[in-house]
Amino acid sequence: MNDDFLHRVRAEPPPHFIASLKERLNKLDKDSLSRRQIRRRAYFVGSLIAGAALATGLFVARTIYSPPADNARPTPMAIPSPADDPHSGLAPPATNPTTPDVAIASPGKATGVNRMPGQIRVGATVSIYPNIKEATRYMNNNMNVSSPSFPEPAFSMMSENAVFPSLCADSNSIDLAVADRRILPDELDLCRRFGKHIAEVKLGYEGIVLVRSKLYDAPKLSTRAIFLALAREIPNPLHPEERIPNPNVTWDQVDSSLPSEHIEVLGPALSTATGIAFRDLILKAGCLALPTLASLKDTDPEHFEGVCGSVRTDGVYRITELSQRAGSVPFDLSGYLQANPEAIALMGYREGALRGLSLSVSSINGVTPTPSIIYSGSYPGARALYLYANTAVPHMRPLVLAIWSSVGWASGDPASTWIVPAEQSRLQQQGLTLPDLEF
């Protein structure tokens, strides 16, 4: 379906509008925070007053109306013999034999009892969250994990910096973390200090590819060229310290060794797993190749994220639903790429492999992705995904296995996630045993 003319109508909002609206939203945040603080203080003071009043009232009522303690026990019909009364001579008699005091068992049992109605809390980094969410949906549909014996876990999206401290902290922590990097020795030490046993399971690999129809050669690209072709703003060639809206139209404008072909890239929404992986792995790496932008990473990380992770919205990158889901009208990607020799599609490695017969894959920084290349870590468009589990938490093993077997196999977007077949049995064993991680 050729709908270029409709995409062309899109326009970039004026930068001054975007900036001024963000300022207004930030101000709203501040106002709301101060209002919340005032409300919280008011609740706190109110609770103190109410608590004090209640305690005083109870004390007065007890003093006035309570009968003497000796009368609290019902008068027995017959005096039991010492052998019949287990409390006799050992402890004061219970005021009411049906009170739940007996439910207070050993601390270990109490923990177990309290966990059952609760949920295992899973934290996933922002980049892998869409994948994990999709996998969870698949897992719930296929494994009935929401049955009473296996409470459905609660998932939270967390920043890379927050996920490991949250797993390892003493309180308010998550029980299982999914991240796109390995835990650091320092972070693992924190877990150990709080007596937590953490197991590491490699979930698989996340990779993205840029492809063309097999009828045409896929260009040999670099992360720098891709950034200059698709970033929303790039350094002004005349004054590199300034940034300008991306004016590049052809590939030879971003790299003279590339052909003079129109830049046209089709891909999923940038909030999908594939879109996030593209921004993290390719765009930001390309941004680091430009000195004026690379320096932002240390001096102003937030600005770096904004500038280096933003894709142009002027129609050069076209959001296209590539996945052929049941019930939807499939977008004929192969047909489109065949009819448009200059068009390139961004997709997850797994989806690319599935469609492999009709596609040619671009190399990035001189590396063409294959399973063994991805496994070796040398393809810039791929990374390994890890899961870290607190092994002391009940139901952890079945949950880890369920997540492991769901990631990459769920329907929907996780086309970018993929598990090296040769590693499957080893990883499954790892998921079954959850051995303590050692560095």
Next chain:
Amino acid sequence: MTMARATPHPQVTDTESQALDWNRIYLDLAPRVYNYFRYRLGQESEVEDLTARTFEKAWIAREQYRRDLAGFSTWLFKIAQNLIVDHFRSRRNHVAIDQAVSVTSDDITESNLERQSDLSRLASLTRELPPRDRELLALKYGAGISNRDIARLTGLTESNVGSILHRLVQNLRARW
């Protein structure tokens, strides 16, 4: 795990909400909401105002969606849909949306003029379409929303959304 963990502790809530990169989310969604209104109105004026009102309504309560970014996005566009309905209601006696485009932008570059002209053409071609079809076009091409999410927002089935859009695009392309 204690019972208290079943309901998130306030401290956890704060930490988690800070963990979300709302700046990135804003930069991703703002152009999409902006373009949704452009496609829906067929003109530039009032697009900024409606975009700002959508975000202001959604922003403060966004913490509720800290675990469900897709939910936040759907909710944001639901607000945008309600605003556009209110907007048309309040302007019933004013100029129709398909009237000539007024070029209000200061940035009168060639490409901008071209886009204005495309927008004007789209507005005139969609003049006779029912509101539902104009809404589907704005959600798909202005907001860049998937058919599945459009189905959620409009109450249609995903396949129905796909079929209607396919027919609309064919019809518009023939007359473009």
